[in-house]
Amino acid sequence: MSDNQIIMLGTGHATVTRCYNTCFVLKSGNDMLLADAGGGNGILSQLKKAHIDLADIHDMFITHAHTDHILGAVWIVRMVIQRMKNNTYDGCFSVYGHDKSLNVLDSICRSTLHVSYQAYLGKRVFFHEVKDADIFNVGDMEIQCFDIKSAKEKQFGFRAILPDGQKLVCLGDEPYNEANRLYAENADWLMCEAFCLYADREIFKPYEKQHSTALEAGIIADKLNAGNLLLYHTEDKNLPARKSKYTAEASQNFKGNIYVPDDLDVIDIA
Numbered sequence: 001m002s003d004n005q006i007i008m009l010g011t012g013h014a015t016v017t018r019c020y021n022t023c024f025v026l027k028s029g030n031d032m033l034l035a036d037a038g039g040g041n042g043i044l045s046q047l048k049k050a051h052i053d054l055a056d057i058h059d060m061f062i063t064h065a066h067t068d069h070i071l072g073a074v075w076i077v078r079m080v081i082q083r084m085k086n087n088t089y090d091g092c093f094s095v096y097g098h099d100k101s102l103n104v105l106d107s108i109c110r111s112t113l114h115v116s117y118q119a120y121l122g123k124r125v126f127f128h129e130v131k132d133a134d135i136f137n138v139g140d141m142e143i144q145c146f147d148i149k150s151a152k153e154k155q156f157g158f159r160a161i162l163p164d165g166q167k168l169v170c171l172g173d174e175p176y177n178e179a180n181r182l183y184a185e186n187a188d189w190l191m192c193e194a195f196c197l198y199a200d201r202e203i204f205k206p207y208e209k210q211h212s213t214a215l216e217a218g219i220i221a222d223k224l225n226a227g228n229l230l231l232y233h234t235e236d237k238n239l240p241a242r243k244s245k246y247t248a249e250a251s252q253n254f255k256g257n258i259y260v261p262d263d264l265d266v267i268d269i270a
């Protein structure tokens, strides 16, 4: 088992019902970064199934303020504070995101959490606004945020430099923009959305939703000289065949390793 892992908590797009929305934990030793939290309370059962204790998570990154990424974060904040109140959570909890994401999260938390919970905001639960190119650290992992230049909704991806020097890039849930080549090229691990198969584009209509397919993900990974490609944020109509079909399509253009994880898959970053 590697010291570094990706623990996929969810792999689906916004309206899936057969799996959870895309979110994951990036783990290095005992340090964990939760990247997004899906669309609701389901994040709690995903963490439980993954045997992750909330008390071990002290950092969360929010890519953008769409429902399928940020509403689960409200539950994370609520449960972290509950643990703090019960003295079963040591230290502080930090949330990183751009101004829009944090404003939305703060606003929902203040509108929905009990006043005794709100007292923890800014005391032991901190919202850290990050700007394009800002760097923060989670243990020995260095995380650099970048604006993915979405035409739809302000969204940040990130590049993580792991303690062993490996580079992992999360492109968020929209197609790669050439403006981010500096961050994304030569990644050892490239995490890229694939809304559906190119073969199924007429069924799922990815392009009109500002999404792309496994075929384009393979083209991008090849162009960016990635080592490993991980596909996520997919449709969920045929999950048993997803791994083989998406891999086959992406491999037409990308010759490195391709991962199409199911929810709760753990991937060694080795």
Ligand SMILES: [Zn+2]
Binding pocket: 013, 014, 066, 068, 069, 173, 233
């Ligand atoms: Zn999404």
